[in-house]
Amino acid sequence: MIIRNVKVYTEDKRFVDGEIAIQDGRIESVGPSADLVTGDDTILDGEGCYALPGLIDIHFHGCKGYDFCDGTQEAIRKIAEYEASIGVTAISPATMTLPVNELEEILAVAANYRKEAKKKAIGTDVAADLVGVNMEGPFISEEKKGAQDERNIITCDSDICQRFLDASEGLVKFVGIAPERNEDASEFIRKMKDQVHISLAHTNADYDTAMAAFDAGADHAVHLYNAMPAFTHRKPGVVGAVSDSTHVNAEMICDGIHIHPSVVRATFKMLGAHRIVLISDSMRATGMPEGQYTLGGLDVNVADGRATLVSNGALAGSATNLMECMKTVVQKMGISLETAVACATMNPAKCLGIYDAYGSLTPGKKGNVVLLDKELNLKAVVKDGMRIR
Incomplete structure (x- = not known):
C-alpha cells in the first residue's frame, strides 16, 4: 500500500x-x-x-458493553475491534481490584488471547494489538479507592505480584500500588521493578512517601490528579513527587471531565510533554447509549458523558475513547496537535517498551x-x- x-x-x-x-x-x-x-x-x-x-491506550477498562475483566476471549476481541475502528491500534487494558484468583484467571485468558492473535496472517486482523496489561489494583488504598471494590484491596505482596506476572506470561506491564499502606513498599518496588513498571495508583501517599517510592524505582503514575491527594502549596503530595522525579511518567485522562483544562496546560508546563501519556480510562459504556452499567462489580450510571458510581456519585472511569480525548486536548485545552499526538503514540509506546515496533x-x-x-x-x-x- x-x-x-x-x-x-x-x-x-x-x-x-x-x-x-x-x-x-x-x-x-x-x-x-x-x-x-x-x-x-x-x-x-x-x-x-x-x-x-496508530494511537496506543495504556489504561482503559472496556467499551461497547464489554470489560477486560469479563475474562473472556470474546470480550477482549470485541474491545480490540472497537479500539482499532476509532484509530487506537494497540491496547494495554486495565484490571480492577478483584479477588487474586479471579485476576489470575483474567490474565491467563489475556495471555492465551495474545498467543492466538499472533497466529493470524499479517494484514488480516481488524482488531487492535494486545500489547500489555495495566494492573490498577489490588494493592491500593481504601481512602482513594474511587470506583474500586474495597473488599478486594490487599497490601503489596511480591509473591502475589509474581503470580500475576506468571499468569499473564509477561503481558502485565504496570502494577499499581499505594505505598503508604505497607511499610515494606520500597522493598516490594526494588524486588519487582526489573520485571514490571511499578506505578502509584489510588493512593493517599504524602509527598515524602511518594518520593521514597519513586527513589526505590517506581516510575509511573496512574491517572495523575485522580484518586490521589490534592496538589497544594504546602502539601504537594503525589503530584509534587511526580514533578520532582524526572524518571516518572504520568497518565492523564483528558476527557474534559476528570481534569480542568487549566490544570492540563499547567501540567504540560510542569512535567514537559515527553513525560505525559494520554489515556481514556474508558469503561464498558464507551461507544454505547447512556444508562446503567457495571465496573469492577459496582453499578455505574452514565449520563451527560459522565460515568459515576450509583452508590456515591464518584467518577467511575470515562465514557470517552482515546481518540476523542486527544482531540479534546487540542480543540478545548490549547495543546498543539503535534504535542498531543506524541502523548498518545510515542510516549505510551516507550512506556510499554514497544517503541521498536509502534x-x-x-x-x-x-x-x-x-x-x-x-x-x-x-x-x-x-x-x-x-x-x-
Whole structure:
C-alpha cells in the first residue's frame, strides 16, 4: 500500500508533506513519491489529511458493553475491534481490584488471547494489538479507592505480584500500588521493578512517601490528579513527587471531565510533554447509549458523558475513547496537535517498551496509520497495511 497526499507525522514531532509505503504489514519507506517503492499497488489518497501513527491506550477498562475483566476471549476481541475502528491500534487494558484468583484467571485468558492473535496472517486482523496489561489494583488504598471494590484491596505482596506476572506470561506491564499502606513498599518496588513498571495508583501517599517510592524505582503514575491527594502549596503530595522525579511518567485522562483544562496546560508546563501519556480510562459504556452499567462489580450510571458510581456519585472511569480525548486536548485545552499526538503514540509506546515496533511512522515499524482531516475527524485507519476503516 502507498498512502499519498498526506501530512506525515515525523519522529521529531512535525507534520511534513509526503507519502508512506507499507509492505508485508510494515512501513517500508516514508518520503516524497519519488522515493517510495512497494510491491503492493494499493493506493490510498489521503486528500491532504494528517497521517499519524496508530494511537496506543495504556489504561482503559472496556467499551461497547464489554470489560477486560469479563475474562473472556470474546470480550477482549470485541474491545480490540472497537479500539482499532476509532484509530487506537494497540491496547494495554486495565484490571480492577478483584479477588487474586479471579485476576489470575483474567490474565491467563489475556495471555492465551495474545498467543492466538499472533497466529493470524499479517494484514488480516481488524482488531487492535494486545500489547500489555495495566494492573490498577489490588494493592491500593481504601481512602482513594474511587470506583474500586474495597473488599478486594490487599497490601503489596511480591509473591502475589509474581503470580500475576506468571499468569499473564509477561503481558502485565504496570502494577499499581499505594505505598503508604505497607511499610515494606520500597522493598516490594526494588524486588519487582526489573520485571514490571511499578506505578502509584489510588493512593493517599504524602509527598515524602511518594518520593521514597519513586527513589526505590517506581516510575509511573496512574491517572495523575485522580484518586490521589490534592496538589497544594504546602502539601504537594503525589503530584509534587511526580514533578520532582524526572524518571516518572504520568497518565492523564483528558476527557474534559476528570481534569480542568487549566490544570492540563499547567501540567504540560510542569512535567514537559515527553513525560505525559494520554489515556481514556474508558469503561464498558464507551461507544454505547447512556444508562446503567457495571465496573469492577459496582453499578455505574452514565449520563451527560459522565460515568459515576450509583452508590456515591464518584467518577467511575470515562465514557470517552482515546481518540476523542486527544482531540479534546487540542480543540478545548490549547495543546498543539503535534504535542498531543506524541502523548498518545510515542510516549505510551516507550512506556510499554514497544517503541521498536509502534508509536511512530518509521521504516521497519508496524504499518498502523490513522488519517485525520483538518478538523481532526477520523477519515481512515490502516492496520498492518490493510485499510480497516
